[in-house]
Amino acid sequence: MLNNQIITSLFATMALLITSYSVTAEPLQKQQTEKLGLEISQEAKLRDTGWIDNTSDMLMLLRNKQGQESSREIKTKTLELLDDGDKSLTIFNKPRDVKGTSFLSFSHTVGNDDQWLYLPSLKRVKRISSRNKSGPFMGSEFSFEDLSSFEIEKYRYNYLGNEQLNGFDTFMVEQFPADENSGYTKRIVWIDKAEYRVQKIDFYDRKNSLLKTLSYNSYKQYLNKYWRADSALMVNHQSGKSTELQWSNYAFKTGLIDSDFNRNTLKRAR
Amino acid sequence: MKVVQKIKVILLICLSAVLLPLATSAADFEFNGKVGIEQRYFVEQGQYENQLAHSQASIFIEPELYLGWNQGSDTIIFKPFYRQDSRDDERSHGDIRELSYIHASDDWELRTGIRKEFWGVTEFQHLVDVINQTDGVEDTDGEEKLGQLMLNLSLVRDWGIVDMFVLPGFRERTFGGEKGRFRGALVVDSDNVSYQSSSKDKHVDFAVRWSQTLGDFDIGSYWFHGTNREPILTPTFNGTKLVLSQYYNQMDQFGFDVQATIDDWLWKLETIYRTTDEEDFWATQAGFEYSFIGVFQSNADLGLLVEYGWDSRGEADANSPGANVQNDIFFGSRLAFNDMQSSEMLIGLGADLDHNAFSFLVEANRRFGESFKVSLDVRLLQSTNNADLLYSIKNDDHLQLGIEYYF
Numbered sequence: 001m002l003n004n005q006i007i008t009s010l011f012a013t014m015a016l017l018i019t020s021y022s023v024t025a026e027p028l029q030k031q032q033t034e035k036l037g038l039e040i041s042q043e044a045k046l047r048d049t050g051w052i053d054n055t056s057d058m059l060m061l062l063r064n065k066q067g068q069e070s071s072r073e074i075k076t077k078t079l080e081l082l083d084d085g086d087k088s089l090t091i092f093n094k095p096r097d098v099k100g101t102s103f104l105s106f107s108h109t110v111g112n113d114d115q116w117l118y119l120p121s122l123k124r125v126k127r128i129s130s131r132n133k134s135g136p137f138m139g140s141e142f143s144f145e146d147l148s149s150f151e152i153e154k155y156r157y158n159y160l161g162n163e164q165l166n167g168f169d170t171f172m173v174e175q176f177p178a179d180e181n182s183g184y185t186k187r188i189v190w191i192d193k194a195e196y197r198v199q200k201i202d203f204y205d206r207k208n209s210l211l212k213t214l215s216y217n218s219y220k221q222y223l224n225k226y227w228r229a230d231s232a233l234m235v236n237h238q239s240g241k242s243t244e245l246q247w248s249n250y251a252f253k254t255g256l257i258d259s260d261f262n263r264n265t266l267k268r269a270r
Numbered sequence: 271m272k273v274v275q276k277i278k279v280i281l282l283i284c285l286s287a288v289l290l291p292l293a294t295s296a297a298d299f300e301f302n303g304k305v306g307i308e309q310r311y312f313v314e315q316g317q318y319e320n321q322l323a324h325s326q327a328s329i330f331i332e333p334e335l336y337l338g339w340n341q342g343s344d345t346i347i348f349k350p351f352y353r354q355d356s357r358d359d360e361r362s363h364g365d366i367r368e369l370s371y372i373h374a375s376d377d378w379e380l381r382t383g384i385r386k387e388f389w390g391v392t393e394f395q396h397l398v399d400v401i402n403q404t405d406g407v408e409d410t411d412g413e414e415k416l417g418q419l420m421l422n423l424s425l426v427r428d429w430g431i432v433d434m435f436v437l438p439g440f441r442e443r444t445f446g447g448e449k450g451r452f453r454g455a456l457v458v459d460s461d462n463v464s465y466q467s468s469s470k471d472k473h474v475d476f477a478v479r480w481s482q483t484l485g486d487f488d489i490g491s492y493w494f495h496g497t498n499r500e501p502i503l504t505p506t507f508n509g510t511k512l513v514l515s516q517y518y519n520q521m522d523q524f525g526f527d528v529q530a531t532i533d534d535w536l537w538k539l540e541t542i543y544r545t546t547d548e549e550d551f552w553a554t555q556a557g558f559e560y561s562f563i564g565v566f567q568s569n570a571d572l573g574l575l576v577e578y579g580w581d582s583r584g585e586a587d588a589n590s591p592g593a594n595v596q597n598d599i600f601f602g603s604r605l606a607f608n609d610m611q612s613s614e615m616l617i618g619l620g621a622d623l624d625h626n627a628f629s630f631l632v633e634a635n636r637r638f639g640e641s642f643k644v645s646l647d648v649r650l651l652q653s654t655n656n657a658d659l660l661y662s663i664k665n666d667d668h669l670q671l672g673i674e675y676y677f
Binding site for chain 2: 062064068070071094095096097098099112114122123124126127128129130131132134135136138139183257259262263264265268270
């Protein structure tokens, strides 16, 4: 008797949960969820468009399972291009043995990016293959593709539903990489409804098992429009390693122009 | 002495360029650099008299001072270098690697002073790289260079970057001394140097280079007119002792380099045509590099390299010194572990296809902590053909351990 009561009430609770989860009550068709997923991602991209250029300093803290720590100091300069992917200059300051090394990237919405690396000890500029999207960036838990700019054309989308996350009402959107060289089968992205900021990303490896989780912390608004996190934490569930990013000195509309991004500026970037 | 005078002039120019902006605005100042200790162990005794037996140690320092103002549009860099060697006096040497002032504008840059400029795309031989003299006592790979005094105007245009160079003054190549390894039976005499040009080491050289990226292709081409960086070595008596004298002729050199970056493939080609009063020749180094990403179910990347070197002068024979790389093939594999310590390993093999001569090298390095870098190199050299350069250094197989501290 008691068991039956418990089971009945359990069913009732579950039914309630399901209806509250999907507000419309009607299950969405696949086409609808794909469209919704795309629209949410487009809105997020739109809200982060028009900043023209930005510069920031990034501190990377790498931690392994044993708790050993290693740090990287990186400066980035990015020029927003509306008809193609962004142009960016990444300058390494630490570890000290790579100080002066810099990296120039012309990202493209479709096809491979153009990338050059400057090696200060040899004074050599090397064009490098941009196919290595899945490889680790400076030994961290971030791959090159994790750090590249978000472009709508890079993914297919699917809306999964809504969820409460750290006090935010969020959309959950699946993103399937269009690039066959991606290290992922999919990402699940939590985007808050209030400001369309990415709060969390789950990365699924090529075997479709959960590989990493990235969470963003302490968003601040710049120029009354653009939101940037103060820090982010990437945790690798399979290796137990993690990498924390801390940003500082965010600046927008600093006056960067196209000629700040070429092989000459790469050689003298600091 | 002449170099010292030049340095004084540059210092004065730099100082006057600095003082005004420093007085008016905030400048960025950085001081960093590296110190290192290196230990070589040679497996066999040297072939020649007076060469060091097995062990050679050295220490070096290379600090760098940087000053930038106007948001980095104006910069001054000073980078001296000094190495003290335990055995070879000629290897104990200092150099100003860099003492330069750069002013950058939107579409042009003026670089003045002592600098290093690298050109080229291949890995096993750097044919087109011509601006700086080789610091031959530093390493056997010829990648270490001496600072070169220059005036370089760089123009950025839609159709490419044009670099114009005026190079006042010339640096003689450095060679190991009597006790040093990596030499032939005769020692190169650093005091017995002659030039084709009557202005000797004050000859003003010129170069102009165009480089451009066209889709997947990075292309560069240049013309160089001036003192040949490679001396002609001739046996001469210095008193009663037979030594090698150095003769630097004048040359005109055309160079072309291209790299095609297509998916995981890098296709590379360098070619030069050099004309001097003694000889005219073509030389080419070409090959590819292919990368495997995430090998052995790890984060490691494996790059495979194959390059071929050809020279129209052919092998050395009784009548001509020929070329060292005239029909040679090179294989390499580069393993990057992509770990926290940036561990890397490079294995290379070079073989002459005309006669018996092989070189084999392993270079491994890894970061320790935040500021130390440790490297371990092994080089094996083999030849039975006494016309090949490798024959004279065939007993110089060695291990080299290096520890560098970055500050």
